[in-house]
Amino acid sequence: MGEKKKKIIKTIKVNVDKCNGCRACEVACSAFHAAPKYSSNNPARSRIRVIREPLKDIYVPVYAGEYAKAECMGRDKYTIDGKEYEECAFCRASCPSRDIFKEPDSSLPLKCDMCEGEEEPLCVKWCLVDALTYEEREEEVEEEVKTEEMETGLESLVNKFGLDKILESVARMSISKKG
Ligand code: SF4
Ligand code: SF4
Secondary structure (H helix, E strand, O other): OOOEEEEEEEEEEEOOOOOOOOOHHHHHHHHHOOOOOOOOOOHHHOOEEEEEEHHHOEEEEEEOOOEOOOOOOOOOOOEEOOEEOOOOOOOOOEOOOOOOOEOOOOOOEOOOOOOOOOOOOHHHHHOOOOOEEEEEEEEEEEOHHHHHHHHHHHHHHHHHHOHHHHHHHHHHHHHHHHO
């Protein structure tokens, strides 16, 4: 078992009932991530998108998650209050099957980075009706992630050079360290 270490878990809580679809979060996010900062805003570049159904007064903010190299094998279809939404409407992935969560000019994937370096995420700050709230908590996690990373690295080295060569190198390194 690995050693325990502290990790900060950041969470943005979304209260869909409070969201009024104003899209201030999209504007704030895209402006914060513009280069230079705040030089422009374009919701298409935002890492949060609000799925809107104004006729039913339903607005669902969705955050950009991981980049997916390939489309997934299945599809999601949600019905909320009698309205059927497009396939994958609430998915967080930046994936080849759609344009959402992609930089419009380059198509590079966009991912929410929790406004790294800021005290509070900008989308939370500018959501004036508190549909978005930010929380941080500390958790103890095993150091094992590092072990997994090391094993993945070792596996690729073994695949590239062969196990014998890797073992020889490790033996040589351990002799030189001891000496
Ligand atoms: S700023 Fe708040 S209320 Fe406005 S769309 Fe975003 S989450 Fe909804
Ligand atoms: S936390 Fe920051 S990066 Fe993430 S969606 Fe909100 S404003 Fe954009």
